[in-house]
Amino acid sequence: MADQSELHASDDTNAAIWKSDEGISHWVATQDERERRRVEHRRMLADLLPFADDEAFNFLDLGAGTGAAAGTILSRFAHATAVLADFSPQMMEEGQRALAPFAGRYRYVELDMAGGQWPEELAGPFDAAVSSLCVHHLPDDRKASLFAEIGERLRPGGWYLNYDPVAADEPLVAEAWERAGDRQDPDAAHTRANRTPEEQRRWENHVRYITPLGPQIQWLRQAGFVGVDVYWKQLDHVIYGGCRPLETS
Numbered sequence: 564m565a566d567q568s569e570l571h572a573s574d575d576t577n578a579a580i581w582k583s584d585e586g587i588s589h590w591v592a593t594q595d596e597r598e599r600r601r602v603e604h605r606r607m608l609a610d611l612l613p614f615a616d617d618e619a620f621n622f623l624d625l626g627a628g629t630g631a632a633a634g635t636i637l638s639r640f641a642h643a644t645a646v647l648a649d650f651s652p653q654m655m656e657e658g659q660r661a662l663a664p665f666a667g668r669y670r671y672v673e674l675d676m677a678g679g680q681w682p683e684e685l686a687g688p689f690d691a692a693v694s695s696l697c698v699h700h701l702p703d704d705r706k707a708s709l710f711a712e713i714g715e716r717l718r719p720g721g722w723y724l725n726y727d728p729v730a731a732d733e734p735l736v737a738e739a740w741e742r743a744g745d746r747q748d749p750d751a752a753h754t755r756a757n758r759t760p761e762e763q764r765r766w767e768n769h770v771r772y773i774t775p776l777g778p779q780i781q782w783l784r785q786a787g788f789v790g791v792d793v794y795w796k797q798l799d800h801v802i803y804g805g806c807r808p809l810e811t812s
């Protein structure tokens with residue numbers, strides 16, 4: 564069974580997986596169970612935004628999928644509006660259903676984050692940008708250039724926050740994460756050892772470009788962000804981010 568180091572960029576299955584009807588049906592059918600474990604993480608992402616509860620602001624949700632991150636923010640801040648970007652027609656269609664309670668406060672725009680070609684509708688400026696569980700689908704050089712492109716679309720003082728899995732720097736750490744994860748989810752070890760070929764394909768796509776935390780923090784700083792920190796962490800999942808500097812005259 565392939566480990567991450569054996570997964571090659573030439574076998575990149577990301578677009579095929581996220582644009583397949585079968586893959587998205589499965590993802591949507593299993594989403595509620597995953598989201599139950601993420602309620603606090605989603606809330607933390609929203610709590611990190613620097614807006615008053617009744618403030619009006621616009622934000623971008625990249626790789627938004629069915630809108631789990633955007634929905635949490637729209638629910639938390641009653642006057643916020645969102646632009647959700649994704650490249651999967653199926654995920655965006657599901658999102659239109661999931662976000663129906665926020666009709667009039669959000670819109671979807673198609674964007675392939677791997678490409679670097681941003682449509683005019685995503686020129687911004689945005690008061691904030693978020694991404695959740697999608698930047699890890701991009702090769703490292705693209706993660707770094709994406710951070711710079713996000714910074715260019717933020718207003719001065721605008722925050723970017725990313726909720727994502729990261730890779731361990733050393734095997735001992737990976738083992739500790741797995742040990743604790745298996746205790747928290749008694750089915751995890753069995754599931755890992757008994758993947759169907761389709762589950763294996765999805766897992767390989769999931770882990771192909773997951774990378775350690777340290778370089779990602781560096782890329783944010785190199786992109787010009789300040790106030791960069793890992794604001795939350797639980798085993799292999801983190802929320803990191805930073806803010807576009809205020810312009811000085």
Ligand SMILES: C[S@@+](CC[C@H](N)C(=O)[O-])C[C@H]1O[C@@H](n2cnc3c(N)ncnc32)[C@H](O)[C@@H]1O
Nearest residue numbers: 581626627628631650651654675676677695697
């Ligand atoms: C695991 S889902 C996460 C969705 C959502 N952000 C959430 O937190 O539930 C990954 C999402 O990233 C999107 N995605 C993956 N690669 C992408 C790319 N190159 N460009 C745009 N979206 C991408 C997928 O279509 C999918 O909606």
